[in-house]
Amino acid sequence: MKIVHKIMWANIINIIFIALVYLFAVQFLELILAKLQFVEIADDLNASFLEMRLSEKNYFLYGDETVLKEIKGKLDESINSITSVQDSIVRAVGDSKYKELRRSVEEYKAAIQQVAANIASATEDTSMQETVRDSGRKLREFSAKIVSLERKKVNDIISHSKKVLFYFFCVAILIAMAATYLFFSKFLRSLKGIEKTATCISQGDFCKVEGTVTGDELGSVMAAINSMSEELDSRYEQIVQSRKLASLGILTAGVAHELGNPLNNIALVAQTYLELADHLSKEDTIDYMRTIEEETHRIEKIVQDLLHFSKPKQPNSKATEVNSVVEKSFKLVHNMLHVSGIDARLNLQEGLPHVFIDEDRIQEVIVNLIINAIEVMSPGGVISLKTYLEEKGDYVVIEVEDTGEGITAEHLPHIFDPFFTTKGVRGTGLGLSVSYGIIKNHKGNMKVESKEGVGTTFFIELPVHRLIA
Amino acid sequence: MNGARIMVVDDEKIVGKMIKASFEQDGYTVETFSDANPALARLEEEKFAVVITDLKMKDIDGMQVLETIKAESPETKVIMITAFASMDAAIEALRKKVDDFFPKPIKIKDLKLCVKDLLSE
Known part of the structure; x- marks a missing residue:
């Protein structure tokens, strides 16, 4: 009724x-x-x-x-x-x-x-x-x-x-x-359900309103929220992908340098070979060809890493060692750090318990945080990546710390809100919100601490995988 | 000016190796370094006619190498090579009195012509 x-x-x-x-x-x-x-x-x-x-x-x-x-x-x-x-x-x-x-x-x-x-x-x-x-x-x-x-x-x-x-x-x-x-x-029960669902959705979990959808106006609201949640769920992948492509665009600056070196090496070896062909021994020739082959592999590896990062992937969670994910993420951006004159420090605790994660997704989050950090720092800045076990031993923490300008107290509570950006037209305001959603989907937490003029630290807490650990 | 001393500084060892092979064919004496610090130390010991340096290196920035050379031995010619050829970097290098600027991939023939021109100045 x-x-x-x-x-x-x-x-x-x-x-x-x-x-x-x-x-x-x-x-x-x-x-x-x-x-x-x-x-x-x-x-x-x-x-x-x-x-x-x-x-x-x-x-x-x-x-x-x-x-x-x-x-x-x-x-x-x-x-x-x-x-x-x-x-x-x-x-x-x-x-x-x-x-x-x-x-x-x-x-x-x-x-x-x-x-x-x-x-x-x-x-x-x-x-x-x-x-x-x-x-x-x-x-x-x-x-x-x-x-x-x-x-x-x-x-x-x-x-x-x-x-x-x-x-x-x-x-x-x-x-x-x-x-x-x-x-x-019944009305209040439905309202509670709607409130709960809205909270879930705001945290990146696209759930549906519990209970049967009634035929009244509230039922229409419930149905609308459910269809919005479904739509968001299907759009979420697109958002993740577009965000990744945005990251990829930023990564390209570093990649140009990364590709430039092996290309230059191949060009130099080829030119030298053509110039000195008549005077080269067989060993020299083999050495030159091996160099060319090695440099081609180097290019292939860079291209593959980029392709792997940009390709849409099916969610695939498994027991994973966090440090390897941090290292892979770091490898993807190290050249960009180099080009931007940012110093990076890795402090990864050995022997951490495994976490049950989708490695690619977590890698996206880390890369995103590092790119953000690079963007807010001038040359000479320092970015620190740390991994450790949280005090109670329930979570493995990945810490990404920068020495940028920090976030104002006014902006800090909104930093994970969708479409919130301090980068003006350069930012979509989706990066951190998508990252937050990814971590929440892993039953983890994402927190931030920041001090103006000192820097910002992001904490990614991922639950320890008890079955494996 | 064959026989002139040339130094190559690039953390990509192949760059030094190939330039050395090619330039030595023309009678130059080439020394290569993959780190900037030992290169700068060597420059204090001996004078080089031309220094070819990469812009982005692990320990010291190529820009700093350029600055040090121009401060201590202004007659030494410096050619900068880089895989990250931004306009800003080129302008900064010119301000610091770089003699030439080569984006990677380098054409050895052009590099040789450039060295030759610089030495005949």
């Missing part, structure tokens, strides 16, 4: 839930309102009955006839009132109780009417007074009961509403937590 749909669903559920809470609250509030209205009427009735009882008492005490009329008027009002809220009363106390109330009112009315019909004897007739008082008390008790009953119901409804709202609150929290877990745990 797409993220936008997930958010939409979350919103829909949210809205439905809020609507439910709203409907519930409205229903309860209406119920409370109805009850309160009813309580108000019941209160009025109660008050009215109380007044009637007071009037009734006054009548029996002072025999004022107008009081009886007042009672009758109030009774009629009460009967109207009871009839108008009949439904509410039936709902509140039940049909039988309602009828009982009606009956009580009617009885009281009848008793009052009887008193009105016998005004002369009423104040003296105790049995009549007793009937009126009884039915009046009953009525009053009944109405008071209804009021207290209804008040209690209102309280019940409020406390029930409180409980229900609390349950709604709990359910809302549970839904929120579940939704967060369902929607975002």
Whole structure:
């Protein structure tokens, strides 16, 4: 499901839930309102009955006839009132109780009417007074009961509403937590995967995002990263190759000198032979020819070394002795060092354990570092190549140190970033990044230390090959 | 000027060997050195009419050999040969009063003509 749909669903559920809470609250509030209205009427009735009882008492005490009329008027009002809220009363106390109330009112009315019909004897007739008082008390008790009953119901409804709202609150929290877990745990897992892959890629390991590619927007990002990683992996070889060709271009300056000497030797031997042919002994002639042959081999060797360096190669790792790789790399550049007036010092520790490496790749890295060092040094500079075993004995270290200008603290953290260069248009900014990738692919580390005005040291750490060592 | 003393300094021994063989045929006396230091020491002992030196050598730079010779024995002619013939190197050598400059591969005939010209000056 797409993220936008997930958010939409979350919103829909949210809205439905809020609507439910709203409907519930409205229903309860209406119920409370109805009850309160009813309580108000019941209160009025109660008050009215109380007044009637007071009037009734006054009548029996002072025999004022107008009081009886007042009672009758109030009774009629009460009967109207009871009839108008009949439904509410039936709902509140039940049909039988309602009828009982009606009956009580009617009885009281009848008793009052009887008193009105016998005004002369009423104040003296105790049995009549007793009937009126009884039915009046009953009525009053009944109405008071209804009021207290209804008040209690209102309280019940409020406390029930409180409980229900609390349950709604709990359910809302549970839904929120579940939704967060369902929607975002997968989302966060995918994000973590993407972050991990991006870190791998930045270190030259063109891995893919772990886990299944989902159908949402994040899935599209994952798929895009995976295809980018694949593309980078296939382009990586091209980058390595183009970088190598760039190195080769720089090496050519040294190679020109390297080839120039044997060519000159052959030319000189040939010219001398042509000049002195008549005077040369057989041994001399053989010596001349051997020289020519040797010099041709020398040229062939130089050309082969260059070809070997420039040719694209299939990765081929095997247990290797590091010193031999350093020496081969050094041989490839020694003439360039010579031409550039750079002094080279080799300090290779004997008896180092083997490392499991692709010799050609590591050679490319070393050559690249030496060429970089030559470029930043003026004649008289010194380049030191060292090999040794790291303290813990887990890595064999190749150290390439120069006495160049050093790298500024500002540039140092970016030195292995792709396309970062301090050489301006002369640099591609790929050399060190490709080298870094090669070393990382060997499960090794590449580090740099530099001091402005003093020089720079690169450390290549390659894991010891335990099976062989 | 046959019989003149010529010194060849080049870490490629064949260069000295061939120049010696060819030049001695014409009556020159040729001494060869593959390192600059013994060559400079020899120059202190004896004067040479022409010194042919390589530019890039292991111990001392040919430019330094040129400088030393021109400082101590200005009449000695110096011819520089190099497999790394850059314009910068040629200009620097000219500044240091080199008498001629030959890029490798060398044509012995031209070298001989050059030596002959320098000696007849």
